[in-house]
Amino acid sequence: MAQLLALSSAPDAEAMLPALGLLAHGVRRHPSDPGHLMALPDADVILVDARADLVAARAACRLLHTAAVEAPVLLVVTEGGLSAVSADWGFDDVILAGAGPAEIDARLRLVLARAADAEPTRVQASGITIDEQSYSAKLHGRPLDLTYKEFQLLHFLATHPSRVFTREQLLSDVWGYDYFGGTRTVDVHVRRLRAKLGDAEQIIGTVRNVGYRFNLHDEDHRQDD
Template sequence: MEILLLTDGDEFEQPLSALRMFGHAITRGRLAGDARTECRGAKAVLVDGCTDLSAAREACRRLDVWVPSAVVLAVVNAEDFAAVDLDWHVDDVLVAAAGPSEAHARLRLALARRRQSIGNAMQFGDLVIYPDSYTASLADRDLDLTLTEFKLLNHLVQHAGHAFTRARLLHEVWGHEASRRTVDVHIQRLRAKLGVEHESIVDTVRGVGYMVPASPQPQLALTN
């Protein structure tokens, strides 16, 4: 599992680096500021709340938006344990004195709970769409889609095998009049985020418009 440690202090990273003995890959990002780039690809994030509870809380709340598929654990001093409330948007709380074995166990259990609660997530090959949070991941990588990009991808996948004209997509996805060029621009941006290896998920139908090929069939994502 790829684990990101969000901290501004070396003393936080040193004991948790022992998580590597469980086969985890450990990277580090800054607690303060925009850590969106560092978060990409992370399956789990440990947030340092030992020195600044307010900054840790804000970081956890941002992670809920940036990487909704990742599990997030707040790491705090024992005396601050009760300060972590629901508004932190974390999966679990870890006392700083805990060792890497407990951290590994809590991460594993948090990930299992997250998988069991994905609800109506839809899987299409390596692509997983989460309608409740308007997010999607591809090969365990968060796609960081805009709302319109998500709606476009979700619509095409739900109707895999059916070709859509630009006019029909404008009506069914945008819901208002716009230039047909708007569809082309969003398809181009969507393919860029899918990456060269997976851009063919959204195919061009010459003389018609766009479609997602019918195979593999969309299905509910597995919860185990």
């Protein structure tokens, strides 16, 4: 029996997957707004309600993905919402709200099996080593004392090396929602991150009038050749 966490702002969250009530899995409801997503109770699988608000569901999935939440994410959608769903949201599987108990049980088993087989991801580039499991980062073996958001920002840029992101894109992908402070908060976090990188601050590059990117050293390019 799996312990499921249903993320939904709807009062009828129990109706997200009606057939789920016919199975023995435990289900716990949790608010899906960004504030509550920063402190999630333990769960084997997270269900994200995308039946009525695809934009909010996309933001929730991306926030869970950038936060490197260990539990696999199962997106619950209506048939009409399938056309808007994209793999870059960061979920592990998708299921229709009207699915029967056999399909629900099968998808849960499969998504749990894939999660069990997945190896922890370690990012290594330009002297930076990022361990997703321990939420830690090192520069040439020296631990970096990063805040949670600084770690998320570095992790996101390092996993998309050389790609330029606008401040708006970083707010969407790292913060997961429209941050109250606006795009200036990105500049503030980049400045603080660079200060902690010290002499290696050039790893976080600025593209004038566009945004920021993670710069690869020449040796990283040679290793890829």
